[in-house]
Amino acid sequence: MMHAPTQKQSMLGQGRLSRGRVAQCTRKSIRRSCQVRAGKTSTGPRVAIVGVTGAVGMEFLQILKQRDFPYSSMKMLASARSAGKKVDFDGETYTVEELTENSFGDCDLALFSAGGSATKKFAPAASDAGCTVVDNSSAFRMTDGVPLVVPEINVEAMKDIKLGKGGIIANPNCSTIIALTAVTPIHKAVGVKRMVVSTYQAASGAGQAAMEELELQTREALDGKPITTNIFPRQYAFNLFSHNSDVDVDLGYNEEEMKLVKETAKIWNTKDVKVTGTCVRVPVMRAHAESINLELNAPLTVDEARKLLENAAGVSVIDNRKENDFPTPLVASYNDDVYVGRIRRDISRDDDCGIDLFVCGDQIRKGAALNAVQIAEALL
């Protein structure tokens, strides 16, 4: 499972090797999320992975291994359908166990990436059993008392939760994490009053099956065969479409867009920020892009914005106007950072209170599994 990607996978952005950017404790890293290199150790927490057979579950394991996350025991959990499957991790083979309310009595930490209904049932059970939960689903993100955390941004929101003492910490939605990792350094400097976001979202956000369908459909399209549409109700290959989440018939916003609106306010702990978004799926495998227009509370030059971003934890700037070299989803794929470029003064404004950005981030890593593991690291 921890295999190197084939060339085909690399070309699809499905198996691109990390460019060796495993985070180090540099001045850019926030103290609490510095890695504790340990691997299996008797002093580490007892860890459970919930939903281990999914795309994010598999990525949890890759990232825990890459970052030598300390653990004394590891438990692989999934629905009854996947129970009995074998999972290799850190040189050992584990049998996937069925997720039940009794799964967590001997665990200190559970990384959840399960469906909303399973999460609503089992995450509180885990917490009640003294197991601290980091949850990748949307089930508890907007629940009062549940911190919604991007470690580079608001790690202080989880200060009251201790490892092995229960509690739930929510991982924000992928497009929120990727946008805010880039935008927050600017927000902290001058204040963001309003954001207009248009996304270019990868298949991975809809799970492994969506990535496989995109590949299948692409082959079918190239061969002139009828298109298989099991996951989405329309052709995805060589096409794009408004995000597949439900649309509020009154507001006209889909759930993905409302997550961006609501989660931004919670993470920034403010009601004063205004967000509008248009979320779109594009035929890319596993990294999202976002075009972001910022209205600021105070003037900021492009050079100041670029400097803020260059010094920000979890951000890499690619902004070469002369060579037309800016972030792309393939550059971001399998890397940890959020890549930012197209840093420009908004020429539609008469003042210097507008900045345009273009950001790319790996949806499965920083958009999901990596951010959750960083939260877990902050608990150590």
Place this chain on the structure above:
Amino acid sequence: MMHAPTQKQSMLGQGRLSRGRVAQCTRKSIRRSCQVRAGKTSTGPRVAIVGVTGAVGMEFLQILKQRDFPYSSMKMLASARSAGKKVDFDGETYTVEELTENSFGDCDLALFSAGGSATKKFAPAASDAGCTVVDNSSAFRMTDGVPLVVPEINVEAMKDIKLGKGGIIANPNCSTIIALTAVTPIHKAVGVKRMVVSTYQAASGAGQAAMEELELQTREALDGKPITTNIFPRQYAFNLFSHNSDVDVDLGYNEEEMKLVKETAKIWNTKDVKVTGTCVRVPVMRAHAESINLELNAPLTVDEARKLLENAAGVSVIDNRKENDFPTPLVASYNDDVYVGRIRRDISRDDDCGIDLFVCGDQIRKGAALNAVQIAEALL
């Protein structure tokens, strides 16, 4: 050349048949662009197609035939490299002739889709010879005295130019035409103060070779082979990237974005509109999508906006929130209209002066060849 598309071409969006939406003289059509169904007729203008072997040149012929554009003679022109090739049109076979300054003495109308430098040289020569030019390039768009026309929007700008009397009329850039066909009905009703546009642009905007490279790269990626990058300096298949036009190193905007800014002001004949744009190429064959955030001079409800769009010439509304059915590039491909959906009140504003839209339009048709033929029809 006028063949029906294969199933493969349809699936790629390269050969999708028109859904029979050849424009008719309905109440939606503006009077001057109503079709004059005639075909070859002794009373029709003598027509030249310049750059006939390119993607837009080929589309000129398809559209002239579909709309039974009247002509008494047809001349096929291209660079020396393509001279001698055969082109079928309306049941006759033509030999492509080399474009020279003397090509236009016996022509009343020339549809140009050639490179910028060829256009700068030969379009004035054509005009001087009494041949009226409709030019698809950017060469003369911002030139004083050259009307920049989208017939549904500002046909009055070309009122002083007469067929067979010389003169140049410029076709706007594809992303401008597609955005403004949708936005202008709203602008005419309440005034657009500011637009924030993010584009999702197809390969076709970079020409036939870019479409072929996207198909080739996609096969290579699926087969795990090295990627061919002759047209763009990076992988396009399963990826996206900031538009390939040159970037102004001071402003940070690329040429495609500046076209949107400048052409909007010229077409709307105002200096008061403000535009910021982020132009991005996505792996789609021939229809552009655009996410558009509008700041209005006066309040407008969503119902009012939808009604304006439903009644607008050249616009089709697909805006089904309940079924999550909105415009896609494949729906727009090979069709004439600009498709508009995601019509929403911008919830980031406290007033009712913000509207979000998502539009899709065929880049080769309305974005280029169709708009030029509509201009030619308005000259008849």
